Amino acid sequence: MNDPGSAFLNVDKSVMLARWMMPPAEMDIVERIARQYDLPEFIARMLAGRNVPLDRIEPFLYPTLAKDFPDPCSLASMEEAAAWLAGAIDSGRKIGVFGDFDVDGATSSAIFVRFFRYLGLEVPFYIPDRLKEGYGPNIGALQSLKEQGAEIILMCDCGTTSFDVIAQGAAMGLDIVILDHHEAEEKLPAAKYVINPKRKDDISGLRMLAACGVSFMLCVALNTKLRESGFYEKRGLAEVPIKSLLDLVALGTVCDMVPLVGVNRLLVRSGFEQMAKHKNAGIKALCEVSGVSEAPNAYHAGFMLGPRINAGSRVHKAWLGAKLLSLDDAEEARNIAFTLNDCNDKRKGIEKDMLDSAYAMIEGQGLQERPVIIVGHEDWHPGLSGLVAGRIKERYGRPACVITFAKSQEGIMEGR
Numbered sequence: 001m002n003d004p005g006s007a008f009l010n011v012d013k014s015v016m017l018a019r020w021m022m023p024p025a026e027m028d029i030v031e032r033i034a035r036q037y038d039l040p041e042f043i044a045r046m047l048a049g050r051n052v053p054l055d056r057i058e059p060f061l062y063p064t065l066a067k068d069f070p071d072p073c074s075l076a077s078m079e080e081a082a083a084w085l086a087g088a089i090d091s092g093r094k095i096g097v098f099g100d101f102d103v104d105g106a107t108s109s110a111i112f113v114r115f116f117r118y119l120g121l122e123v124p125f126y127i128p129d130r131l132k133e134g135y136g137p138n139i140g141a142l143q144s145l146k147e148q149g150a151e152i153i154l155m156c157d158c159g160t161t162s163f164d165v166i167a168q169g170a171a172m173g174l175d176i177v178i179l180d181h182h183e184a185e186e187k188l189p190a191a192k193y194v195i196n197p198k199r200k201d202d203i204s205g206l207r208m209l210a211a212c213g214v215s216f217m218l219c220v221a222l223n224t225k226l227r228e229s230g231f232y233e234k235r236g237l238a239e240v241p242i243k244s245l246l247d248l249v250a251l252g253t254v255c256d257m258v259p260l261v262g263v264n265r266l267l268v269r270s271g272f273e274q275m276a277k278h279k280n281a282g283i284k285a286l287c288e289v290s291g292v293s294e295a296p297n298a299y300h301a302g303f304m305l306g307p308r309i310n311a312g313s314r315v316h317k318a319w320l321g322a323k324l325l326s327l328d329d330a331e332e333a334r335n336i337a338f339t340l341n342d343c344n345d346k347r348k349g350i351e352k353d354m355l356d357s358a359y360a361m362i363e364g365q366g367l368q369e370r371p372v373i374i375v376g377h378e379d380w381h382p383g384l385s386g387l388v389a390g391r392i393k394e395r396y397g398r399p400a401c402v403i404t405f406a407k408s409q410e411g412i413m414e415g416r
Contacts, residue, residue, distance in 0.1 A: 023049030033057060063266035065243070070263055072217035074204040081177055081193035082221035088152055088175075089119065089222075090231055096150025097125040098137055099322055100157035100211070101313035103306045107252030108156035108179065108215040110282070110325035111245050115219045117328075118240040119226075124148040127322050130313040130383050136162050142169045152192075154179060154218075157211035160196050163189045179214045181207075181258070208259045212252030213267055216245060247275035247283055248325060254298050255306035272297060282324035285337035308337075311344035314383040347384070354380050354388050358402065359395070368396045376403030 025048035034044035037057055052060050059068050073079040089095070095116065099109030109125045116123045126141045128134070133141070136158045142165070145153055152175045159166060159178040166189035169176050176191040181198060188194045195214055197206040209217070223240050226232060232239055250271020253264055260268060276295035278284040283305070287296060290304040309321035320343070324336040358375050367373050373392055380388075385402040392400035 022046070025049040029054075037061070060265065063269060065266065065270055068263070068266050070204070070206065072221040075195055075197060075206060075214070075217060076199050076202040076204070077193045077195050078217065078221050081195055082218060082225045084192070085152070085177065085218075085222055086225035086229055086231065089121070089226070090229065093151050094149045095121070095123045095152045095154060096145035096148065097123055098141055098145065098153055098155045098158075099125060099127050100135065101127050101130045101318040102157070103255035103309045103321065104211045104252045105157040106309055106321035106325055107212040107248040107255075109322040111212060111215045111219060111248050112154055112156070113322070113326040114245060114248075115222075115240055117326075119237065120235075124150060125319075125322055125326075127313070127319040129316055129318050131316065137165045137169070139165055139168050142172065142174060146172060146174060151175065152177065154215075155191070156180075156215055158182070159189065159191065160184045160194065160198075161189070163187075166191050177218075179211055179218060181209055181211050181214055206263060208262050208264050210253045210256040210258045210264075212249050212256075213258075213264065216249045216267070219245060243270070243274060244279060246271040246273075247277075247280050250275060251283065251301050251305060251325075254301040255309075257302075268298065272301075280325065281330045281333040282327050282337070285330070285333035286324065286340070288334070289337045289341040307347075308340045308344045311347045312340050314347050314350075314381070315343045317343060350381050351384050351387055351391075354384055354402075355391055358388060358392060362392070362396070368398070371398065373398050373400040374403065375400075378405045380404045 022045065025045050029048045030041065030044045033039060033047055033054065034041050036054070037044070047057060047060070073082070097109050097112045099105035105127065109127065113123055113125055124145055126145050128138065128141055137155060142153065151173070153169065155176055155178045158180060159176070160180045160182050161184070166176055170190050178189070178191045178194045178196065180194070180196045182196070184196055184199045186200055188199065195218060196202065197204055197209050197214065219240070220242055223242055227239060246267065250268045253268055253271070258264060272295070275283060278287070283296075286305050286308060287300070290300070290308060292300045292304055296305070309324070312318055312320035317339070320336055320340055324333060324340065327333045327336070357377060357380070361375050362368050362373060367375065373396060375392070380402070382404040385404045389400045389402040392402070
């Protein structure tokens, strides 16, 4: 008989043969939650096992923007950065955006492009080539943005530990604002501002945010500063419809696989409500080419929309995802969505060839019996090593590492 403490819906193993481990919970609390909130017993049990307090269950399950959205200025440096940026916008300083090549970077970049477009400002953006430039900022990218007139760079989903490049950018006369969520060191780079909930001195409690969430928080704070300064009234502009950006936040949050706890639950819930309206031409086009005919949900984002956005960066077209998500023109959006769909098909073919080669290597050498499976080949695609490692882990039930050779630096190997 299955152990009720570890079974899930009377099934003790998942489809991948992993054993369910339900957290322990006091049954009187479980029964009280189920009765008070009219919930199935197994959901009440999970809530109790996660130690969600009784008075926080409703906002946990049904968070609202009106009641549960946190103060963006609780993030370290947010108040100062938003006020400074509002003044820079009012004085006409040119802004550029640098974003990482994954979905989090693309959505973060698109959030800013769309936000500033509402202000009547077109901002250049730069997404690095995954294979040629690698992760993080580089001086060539900053130079490119400067040549396009940028004086201020909003750096999304990277930069927290890019000390040398940030220092070089500052020496070029660029004011850099970092919007990131990766682990920070005690020392921060010489940027104008670093907004990262994982800064050592940040006490906001928003460590769960993806970079798109941090970027959205800056937009909210900046919108408030512009309103308070009379910017909209002086320019005869309507305020930025902040909620319209939440579809991008939900997409980036789900695809970056950050914990869906705290404010992330609110951002994702509200974001998918916004996504269902199909107001973003890029997301709408992506849904069409992906065959998503219903209201998009987390599955669609993680397994259908996200892979297509990522596919561009795997075949030397890293900028396509951010471009698509920034568009208002439906026809141009459809063209790019179809291009990304083709990129995804190409990615699938390359991934299949890598997997076939890896499986032959593993089974030919008996590597499936080892505690950790490590394989590599100089002809394998560096941008797909993580995906292939995940497939190997699923097939053989062991930790896996796939080693490829970096195209950007001769003689350098990368493992995922």
